Amino acid sequence: MISVNEETKVPTIKNEETSTLLELIDVKKYFPIKAGLLQKQVGNVKAVDGLTLKIKKGETIGIVGESGCGKSTAGRTIIRLYEPTEGKIIFKGTDISHLSENNLRKTVRKDIQMIFQDPFATLNPRKTLRSIIKEPLNTHNLYxxxxxxxxVKELLDTVGLNSSFINRYPHEFSGGQRQRIGIARALALKPELIIADEAVSALDVSIQAQIINLMQDLQSEFGLTYIFISHDLSVVRHISDRVAVMYLGKMMELAPKTDLYTEPLHPYTQALLSAVPTPRSRNGVKRERIVLKGELPSPSNPPTGCVFHTRCPAATEICKQVIPQFKEVNKEHFVACHLYE
Ligand SMILES: Nc1ncnc2c1ncn2[C@@H]1O[C@H](COP(=O)(O)OP(=O)(O)O)[C@@H](O)[C@H]1O
Ligand SMILES: [Mg+2]
Incomplete structure (x- = not known):
């Protein structure tokens, strides 16, 4: 059923499943490659090449994969810092794929926030916490x-910072505290979805745990939905309900956390997991390290068939020629691999 949102005049697709907060339908983001004097387009970087995913309200989806596989581009496209090249992004029943900046400001710019790896890079060093956290409130004219x-004091308190810090500058704080400042700023507009892009990757393990615990507390307090992006599988494990594995802009596997970590199906997931140092396993069996051969191929010229076949230890002839379908092989466990066809 399609109706029109009176405020934004944007067609709204009424979702029967009201628990779905965000839906991605074959989302692609290509960056044009230009060359020569006339800057003619000679190709595309296929950074995100067909993501399909439904995210339920209140859940945490982890997105993992090596550096360069398109995680950040996916996050930036969902938040509409980029316009998708193809596909649809449906947020709260509204197709936001091609909304104008003006219409984005009315909804998406409040409801979806992103936190980044290095909040210091995005925090103006000459501004106090007061003005950094107040800025979104000013922009959207709230309160x-x-x-x-x-x-602002309330937000500082919410993220575990002393509200007397309000007149201090970001450089006076540690990495973990700065990430709390970034979270406070993200929370200011009462978002529904937060995309954390490598948000704890630069922090020490003990600080990582504190920030992840904080994020989990905030999730239950405010009913937040998270997309938690990281190249580090051990970071994602704790916080995620489901985990999606990306390779060269495509989703290779998607499963509830426990299934993915105990029974990874895709050879790529198996290789990634084999590289994660595990605490001495209970039955004494150590997972054998699978070393991937070669480099990540260029997303401007991805391999034919299964994009992973050039590095896959299990690849056969069909993998070079036929793109594997993304199929549900166990309950809620999806994989794109010919081994399971
Ligand atoms: N603005 C851009 N213009 C051109 N290419 C880009 C741009 N942003 C990212 N890319 C390319 O897209 C691919 C995916 O990058 P990215 O999304 O940053 O991956 P990840 O976050 O998983 O490391 C990389 O090959 C990267 O070089
Ligand atoms: Mg990234």
Whole structure:
């Protein structure tokens, strides 16, 4: 059923499954490669090449994969920093794929927030916490001017920072504290979806755990939905309900966390997991390290058939020629691999 949202005049697809917050339908993001004096387009970097995924309200989806496989581009496309080249992004029943900046400001720019690896890079060093956290409130004209300071103190408190820090500068804080500042700023507009892109990757393991615990507390307090992006599978494990594995812009495997970590099906997932140092396993069996041969191929010229076949220890002839379908092989466990066809 299609209706029109009166405020934005954007067609709204009424979702029967009201629990779905975000749906990606074959989303692609290509960056044009230009060359020569006339800057003619000579090709595409296929950074994201067909993501299909439904995310339920309140759940945490982990997205993992080697550096360069398109995770950040996926995040930036979902939040509509990029316009998708193809496919649809449906957020709360509305197709936001090609919304104008003006319409994005009314909904998406409030409801979806992103936190990045290095909040210091995105925090203006000459601004105090007060103005950094207040900025989104000013932009969206939320609360009265005089209530905004109170709100900033409340947000600092929410993320476990002393509200007396309000007049200090970001450089006065440790990495973990700065990530808390980034989270406070992301929370200011009461978002529904937060995309954390390598948000804890630069932190020490003990600090990582603190930030992840904080994010979990905030999730239950505010009913947040998370997309948690990381190249580090051990980071994603703790926080995720389901995990998606990406390779060269495509989803290779998707499963509930426990299934993915105990019974990875895709040879790529198996290789990634074999590289994760595990605490001494209970039955004494150590997972054998699978070393992937070769480099990640260029996303401007991806391999034919299964994009992973050039590095896959199990590849056969069909893998070079036929693109494997993304299929559900166990309950809620999807994999794109000819081994399971
Ligand atoms: N703005 C851009 N213009 C051109 N190519 C890009 C751009 N952003 C990313 N890429 C390319 O897209 C691919 C995926 O990058 P990215 O999404 O950053 O991967 P990840 O976050 O998984 O490391 C890489 O080959 C990268 O070089
Ligand atoms: Mg990235």
């Amino acid at each position: 009265s001017k005089k209530d905004r300071d109170e709100k």
